[in-house]
Amino acid sequence: MRLHVLDGLRFVAAFAVVLFHFTARDHSRWAEGLPVEVFPVLSELTRYGYVGVHLFFVISGFVILMSAWGRSIPDFIGSRAGRLFPVFWTAVLMTAALRLWWPTFTPRSASDVVVNLTMLSEPLGVPAVDGVYWTLWVELQFYVLVGLLLAAGITERRLVVGSTLASTGFTVAYLVDPSLGATFTIVGWMPLFAAGMMLFLLHRFGLSRARVGALALNVMLAAWLAGAHQTGSVDAIVSGGGVNAWAMAGLVVVAIGLVGLAVLVRPVQRVNWGFLGTLGALTYPLYLLHEYFGWAVIEVLDVRAGRWVALAGALLVSVVISVIVLHLVDRRWGRPLRRTVTGHLEAPPWLPSRAPREMAGDVVAGVRF
Numbered sequence: 001m002r003l004h005v006l007d008g009l010r011f012v013a014a015f016a017v018v019l020f021h022f023t024a025r026d027h028s029r030w031a032e033g034l035p036v037e038v039f040p041v042l043s044e045l046t047r048y049g050y051v052g053v054h055l056f057f058v059i060s061g062f063v064i065l066m067s068a069w070g071r072s073i074p075d076f077i078g079s080r081a082g083r084l085f086p087v088f089w090t091a092v093l094m095t096a097a098l099r100l101w102w103p104t105f106t107p108r109s110a111s112d113v114v115v116n117l118t119m120l121s122e123p124l125g126v127p128a129v130d131g132v133y134w135t136l137w138v139e140l141q142f143y144v145l146v147g148l149l150l151a152a153g154i155t156e157r158r159l160v161v162g163s164t165l166a167s168t169g170f171t172v173a174y175l176v177d178p179s180l181g182a183t184f185t186i187v188g189w190m191p192l193f194a195a196g197m198m199l200f201l202l203h204r205f206g207l208s209r210a211r212v213g214a215l216a217l218n219v220m221l222a223a224w225l226a227g228a229h230q231t232g233s234v235d236a237i238v239s240g241g242g243v244n245a246w247a248m249a250g251l252v253v254v255a256i257g258l259v260g261l262a263v264l265v266r267p268v269q270r271v272n273w274g275f276l277g278t279l280g281a282l283t284y285p286l287y288l289l290h291e292y293f294g295w296a297v298i299e300v301l302d303v304r305a306g307r308w309v310a311l312a313g314a315l316l317v318s319v320v321i322s323v324i325v326l327h328l329v330d331r332r333w334g335r336p337l338r339r340t341v342t343g344h345l346e347a348p349p350w351l352p353s354r355a356p357r358e359m360a361g362d363v364v365a366g367v368r369f
Helices: 004-023 044-069 075-102 108-116 132-153 155-174 190-205 209-235 245-264 274-304 307-346
Strands: none
Touching: 004 245, 004 307, 044 075, 044 132, 044 190, 044 209, 044 245, 044 274, 044 307, 075 132, 075 274, 075 307, 108 274, 132 155, 132 274, 155 190, 155 209, 190 209, 190 245, 209 307, 274 307
């Protein structure tokens, strides 16, 4: 059963980030000054759009575990490659071309663009074609953890214990040595992924003390990290006072609660509005492509038609470009790449070639906990 409301929340997360980038995050594209000066009232709200990242990571914890459940390692890797890379490669090349052509943007070198295509520019210390790519490195680290779980044999107990230990251990390690977060960026975000994973187990298996307890712990860790530490990330890029720590922590709890509502409450699960699925599919290209193309539109329209028309134009162009990429790239090349990657990985004897057989209770993928 497709969870259409979850698709809608994915779009909400991306759109919140888009508004944050256009109307709150410091940049010089508005003729009248910084965004908080151009939108003094709106920016008081949209600066909290940064929580869209938190919401997306919770959704990712749910969706990635759901996509891995009952699959072989080759199929999981193939599904992620087909989902991520065609749109990402297109976004990198389109943004790099725009930065080369647009007079007020700083171009990236050809070698930087090539490294960016690997999705590993951050750990390799290469400047990103677009700063929004930082979340992809966080996601890739989470995929590695899920892949290790698949290799060990996914069971419900292992997920509860393993994800809780990982989120707690990563949080403690981050506090002891914050420099770890510079390379292993997942350490500050793991409770969000773990919360999404616990919501998946609750969705699939129902209530239990262990699942609810693990979820509660991860909610507290995620809220605490947001309020005590991640507010600094927003304060560093937003002028005019930044954000309130308590508000950030509360919004993170609300974000996790919204995902819980979408996946655990039956009337909400049954919502079958097809347009929500389309919005969910637009999320990835919108996130990757909005920033520089939106800034270009702002520079053109702001001095000619005013700030509100420029903002509306930037949002419209971002969505239109995302629709085009979705139909011409994602839906044409995603599945073929998935099949190709899966087929090549299934051949080597050191990887399981058959999807693990799901069993009841705590026995999954043919392995007992």
